[in-house]
Amino acid sequence: MFRVLRIRNYRLLASGQLLSSLGDWFLLLAVPYYVLELTGSAMASGFSLAAGTVPALVLGPLAGALVDRWNRLHVMIASDLMRMVAVSLMLWADRPDEVWLIYVALVVESALSQLFSPASSALLPQLVGREGDLHAANSLSALIVGSIRLIGGPLGGVVYGSLGFTAVAAIDAISYACSALCLAMVRYRPPTTTRRSPEAAHGQVRRLVAEIHEGVAQIRHSPWLTALAAAGALFAVATSAVNVGLIPYMDRVLHASPQTLGLLFGAFGAGFLLGVPLNRALTRKLSDRTVLVGSLTALAVAFAATFNTPVIGWSAVLFFTIGAPMVCFGITSGTFVARHTPDAVLGRVSATNGFLQAAASLSGMLAGSLLSEALGVVTMMNLCCVTVALAAATMLFMPRRQPPVPEDAPLKEAA
Numbered sequence: 001m002f003r004v005l006r007i008r009n010y011r012l013l014a015s016g017q018l019l020s021s022l023g024d025w026f027l028l029l030a031v032p033y034y035v036l037e038l039t040g041s042a043m044a045s046g047f048s049l050a051a052g053t054v055p056a057l058v059l060g061p062l063a064g065a066l067v068d069r070w071n072r073l074h075v076m077i078a079s080d081l082m083r084m085v086a087v088s089l090m091l092w093a094d095r096p097d098e099v100w101l102i103y104v105a106l107v108v109e110s111a112l113s114q115l116f117s118p119a120s121s122a123l124l125p126q127l128v129g130r131e132g133d134l135h136a137a138n139s140l141s142a143l144i145v146g147s148i149r150l151i152g153g154p155l156g157g158v159v160y161g162s163l164g165f166t167a168v169a170a171i172d173a174i175s176y177a178c179s180a181l182c183l184a185m186v187r188y189r190p191p192t193t194t195r196r197s198p199e200a201a202h203g204q205v206r207r208l209v210a211e212i213h214e215g216v217a218q219i220r221h222s223p224w225l226t227a228l229a230a231a232g233a234l235f236a237v238a239t240s241a242v243n244v245g246l247i248p249y250m251d252r253v254l255h256a257s258p259q260t261l262g263l264l265f266g267a268f269g270a271g272f273l274l275g276v277p278l279n280r281a282l283t284r285k286l287s288d289r290t291v292l293v294g295s296l297t298a299l300a301v302a303f304a305a306t307f308n309t310p311v312i313g314w315s316a317v318l319f320f321t322i323g324a325p326m327v328c329f330g331i332t333s334g335t336f337v338a339r340h341t342p343d344a345v346l347g348r349v350s351a352t353n354g355f356l357q358a359a360a361s362l363s364g365m366l367a368g369s370l371l372s373e374a375l376g377v378v379t380m381m382n383l384c385c386v387t388v389a390l391a392a393a394t395m396l397f398m399p400r401r402q403p404p405v406p407e408d409a410p411l412k413e414a415a
Helices: 002-006 008-039 042-050 053-069 072-092 096-128 132-163 165-184 201-220 223-254 258-285 288-306 312-340 343-375 377-395
Strands: none
Touching: 002 008, 002 132, 008 072, 008 096, 008 132, 008 165, 053 072, 053 096, 053 201, 053 343, 072 096, 072 165, 096 132, 096 312, 096 343, 132 165, 132 258, 132 312, 201 223, 201 343, 223 288, 223 312, 223 343, 223 377, 258 288, 258 312, 288 312, 288 377, 312 343, 343 377
């Protein structure tokens, strides 16, 4: 897996991802606590968590169409710099009547991330190629994310507790600047495209709508991508509902303290890290379809065992089993989309999948909240197990035959 680091451009891309993601996890923990501290309102604190969802629903497909038109590396650099400015707005919020600055910053940051994420997904095959190094790059990226999940939250809590919110926001802003600097050193020449003739404004809008439709059509006309998109949406519904129900489960069923929840998150993070080499071993011997079906089936079993064993000691072991199948599904699905989607529409396909998963996540949050109160948190968690099992069954509709690699597959640049 680490052999991909010999590619200079990927080293720079991964370094930027590491820095900006670490800053994001610092902020993810600190913002709701800080808003609660300023306002004394649990609702205001909850709004800070939901602020990033709306841009994903509104801008997702549009962002993908724009990314496929523009230089993807330039989009990522500009997004990082503008996210740095957005996060810096939070430094001015130190009174209850200034909390709106935090909401504005979170919405703008999320909106810019809708451009950055599909640009990054579409740029990666251009930097490492579509063969084995693509899977290695996705695996290493997952390892980075898993490591940050393991240490970012606790470390962010320490920084917030000892230095305050201003320090956390400043660190996140600086991390975006460092990410932009790393990306600015990437040597990348975008594929040549035919320049479009100038059109009237209404013609441009029609063309943009047509381009968004092309990305959706790419998924709809591919039985592989259709099955993967449907399974990914069901996966997002279930995992977001589990996230909503986790705190009530800890409080009402396990009667555990917040410190215990931190330990369980650590166990989950350790399983997430284990899933990276496990996925590498599985994909060498099994087809992508088998790994996808198997990882979702294993996750459904892990959920069922975890949330029907209300013993804290066993919960630590069972939380460990959740992380590995989740990361196996994430790496394999991401690599499959990048490898088998033509480069000209890869940004739009990535953004459309992101839009579907954001909509599914919001639905899962709402359903998880309502069902936890109406049916009980354990029943709701068991419904999540069924939903993940349905996602595994959906993957069975993916044809066994692998689709061809597009003819525009790029050649990676040497170190």
